[in-house]
Amino acid sequence: MRRYLTQLRTELRTSAADRESTIRPRMASLTWVFVPLVALYILVAIVLVPPNEPRHFNFVSERGAITVLSGIFLAMASGFGFATFLLSLGSPRNVRRFWFVLSVALGLLAMDELLGFHEAIGHVFDEIDFMGVTSSTTIRRWNDLVVILYGVVAVPLGVMYLPTIVRYPSFLKRICVACAFYVVHTAIDALVEPPTLLSVILEESAKLFCGLFLALACLAGCLVHADASTTVQD
Numbered sequence: 001m002r003r004y005l006t007q008l009r010t011e012l013r014t015s016a017a018d019r020e021s022t023i024r025p026r027m028a029s030l031t032w033v034f035v036p037l038v039a040l041y042i043l044v045a046i047v048l049v050p051p052n053e054p055r056h057f058n059f060v061s062e063r064g065a066i067t068v069l070s071g072i073f074l075a076m077a078s079g080f081g082f083a084t085f086l087l088s089l090g091s092p093r094n095v096r097r098f099w100f101v102l103s104v105a106l107g108l109l110a111m112d113e114l115l116g117f118h119e120a121i122g123h124v125f126d127e128i129d130f131m132g133v134t135s136s137t138t139i140r141r142w143n144d145l146v147v148i149l150y151g152v153v154a155v156p157l158g159v160m161y162l163p164t165i166v167r168y169p170s171f172l173k174r175i176c177v178a179c180a181f182y183v184v185h186t187a188i189d190a191l192v193e194p195p196t197l198l199s200v201i202l203e204e205s206a207k208l209f210c211g212l213f214l215a216l217a218c219l220a221g222c223l224v225h226a227d228a229s230t231t232v233q234d
Helices: 002-020 028-047 065-087 093-115 117-127 130-136 142-160 162-166 169-191 197-233
Strands: none
Touching (some): 028 065, 028 197, 065 197, 093 142, 093 162, 093 197, 142 162, 142 169, 162 169
């Protein structure tokens, strides 16, 4: 353990030095453009509801506007991550492995968002009252626990690839914001019982902003390697 921590500190110092020479894409302007656009999209989703559907339709239905855009953002993040993996040819092995693992994980999340893998699994466990989760804990459904498990799995992976993440300042900032929105989303989803119109809107809005910042974070990494490739070719 001590050897691993020593190696981690060494890698972090090296990555911190590398980040000073890393080309930093101008992501602030893109962020300030997309954040209000997504906020406007959420307001429109509240107002424009299909006939004979409840006010929160776009936030709870798998056919709703929020789920669709969330899936698009996750797919974009996966695509940007994979493009970064392709552009990172010649980078250290850990860097390339990080972008490949991230793109695959985000691709699976995008499919889960649109196909509802975690909901199907959670429904089966809820039906059999597996481990008494629905009856003896504050968590409403196994569906909630599966979503929380995604975050639990991401923590050790984040620590493992922390030296690589530090190389990308713009990526690091936006992935931290995405994680914050993920925590808000899962906290509301798991703990607010019964859900209200306000809690559902806040929960799904946090999920949407989480997807947005994941896409922006991966775009930031992609632009770093794209700029580096252009510089080499020039």
